[in-house]
Amino acid sequence: MKEIRVGIAGLGRLGKVHAENLAFHIPGVRLTAACSIVSEELSFARDRLGAESVFSDYDEMLSKAELDAVVIVTSSPLHCEELKKALECGKHVFTEKPLGVNVEECKEAEKAVEAHPDRIFFLGFMRRFDPSYLYAKKKISEGAIGRPYLVKATGIDPESAVEGAIRFAPTSGGLYIDMASHDIDLMRWFLGSEAREVYALGANFKHPEFPEAGDVETGCALYQFRNGAIGMLHVGRTAAHGYHIETEIVGTEGSIRISPMPAKNLALLYDKRGVVTECVEGFPERFREAYRNEMQEFIRCVRSGEQPEVSVYDGTRATELSFATTKSFREKRPVTL
Numbered sequence: 001m002k003e004i005r006v007g008i009a010g011l012g013r014l015g016k017v018h019a020e021n022l023a024f025h026i027p028g029v030r031l032t033a034a035c036s037i038v039s040e041e042l043s044f045a046r047d048r049l050g051a052e053s054v055f056s057d058y059d060e061m062l063s064k065a066e067l068d069a070v071v072i073v074t075s076s077p078l079h080c081e082e083l084k085k086a087l088e089c090g091k092h093v094f095t096e097k098p099l100g101v102n103v104e105e106c107k108e109a110e111k112a113v114e115a116h117p118d119r120i121f122f123l124g125f126m127r128r129f130d131p132s133y134l135y136a137k138k139k140i141s142e143g144a145i146g147r148p149y150l151v152k153a154t155g156i157d158p159e160s161a162v163e164g165a166i167r168f169a170p171t172s173g174g175l176y177i178d179m180a181s182h183d184i185d186l187m188r189w190f191l192g193s194e195a196r197e198v199y200a201l202g203a204n205f206k207h208p209e210f211p212e213a214g215d216v217e218t219g220c221a222l223y224q225f226r227n228g229a230i231g232m233l234h235v236g237r238t239a240a241h242g243y244h245i246e247t248e249i250v251g252t253e254g255s256i257r258i259s260p261m262p263a264k265n266l267a268l269l270y271d272k273r274g275v276v277t278e279c280v281e282g283f284p285e286r287f288r289e290a291y292r293n294e295m296q297e298f299i300r301c302v303r304s305g306e307q308p309e310v311s312v313y314d315g316t317r318a319t320e321l322s323f324a325t326t327k328s329f330r331e332k333r334p335v336t337l
């Protein structure tokens with residue numbers, strides 16, 4: 001089996017997860033090169049992950065390293081430019097969400113992907129590879145809950161990670177783009193329809209740094225889909241108990257709830273506080289399997305030449321809708337798509 005040579009750009013909170021998967025957990029892959037503007041991250045890639053060459057400049061990595069594929073996990077505003085360059089250099093591309101931080105960028109990404117149909121383009125909507133979400137999708141396709149008409153989605157980062165979220169805020173694209181894109185993608189996936197209207201609200205009660213950075217701490221939104229279904233979103237940065245990702249899909253004949261209690265595991269601790277269930281601490285822990293599964297699927301696509309189910313257009317739709325949500329929040333009115 002020919003080894004697939006991969007270069008990774010970005011070795012931050014999530015980049016390290018992808019890099020470790022590529023270095024140690026995906027058969028037939030070699031983490032050949034790594035790129036970051038943080039020198040400790042480059043030492044980590046060289047010394048701990050065995051990357052053969054490391055770069056502080058993305059263009060240099062593309063021109064100097066011998067790569068079949070590039071994995072992009074840099075700050076969100078860099079994704080579009082970097083994916084275009086990688087495709088133009090003949091590489092297969094995996095890029096993290098969001099596809100772009102505005103719709104114009106996404107349209108440019110679409111053109112670049114369309115111009116290179118023989119290159120694999122994979123967008124990191126990893127919840128589609130999480131066993132619980134896959135199970136829910138299968139059950140819905142089998143008719144287990146009748147016709148799905150409502151998705152309620154909650155995504156709240158832990159208060160313990162709020163300092164990182166504050167630092168990340170100026171380059172995140174804003175709360176609705178950063179936090180809501182997975183939920184928006186899942187709503188479209190589960191409901192099989194596109195949203196036509198959104199109304200969003202936001203609130204700041206704990207950390208003035210978010211509004212100071214032009215962002216918001218907590219966001220809620222209601223979506224009306226073209227087929228009549230509804231989406232309800234609650235995203236934020238201040239969950240006291242841990243990383244709270246919860247999704248409920250309601251149908252005409254039943255409903256499915258995914259992690260209504262975002263528990264770390266099945267254990268209950270009985271002590272002087274009562275009966276305690278610890279919560280998952282963050283995305284690397286909650287979606288460990290999903291990140292590994294999606295990377296495995298990317299490599300399978302590279303080998304087989306088969307394009308993945310999730311497309312560049314899904315990325316554009318998610319950004320369009322996240323943007324409309326931000327606009328509705330800022331302009332304090334419903335926005336029609």
Ligand SMILES: NC(=O)c1ccc[n+]([C@@H]2O[C@H](COP(=O)([O-])OP(=O)(O)OC[C@H]3O[C@@H](n4cnc5c(N)ncnc54)[C@H](O)[C@@H]3O)[C@@H](O)[C@H]2O)c1
Nearest residue numbers: 010011012013014015036037038073074075076096097098
């Ligand atoms: N799918 C998910 O669940 C999920 C979770 C977290 C983050 N993300 C996405 O992953 C991306 C990275 O997020 P993060 O939390 O790891 O961010 P981070 O700030 O921790 O890391 C960013 C990385 O990008 C690198 N970088 C920045 N500018 C660069 C440049 N010009 N050239 C090369 N490298 C550069 C930095 O050195 C760093 O390694 C974001 O787009 C974010 O939206 C997705």
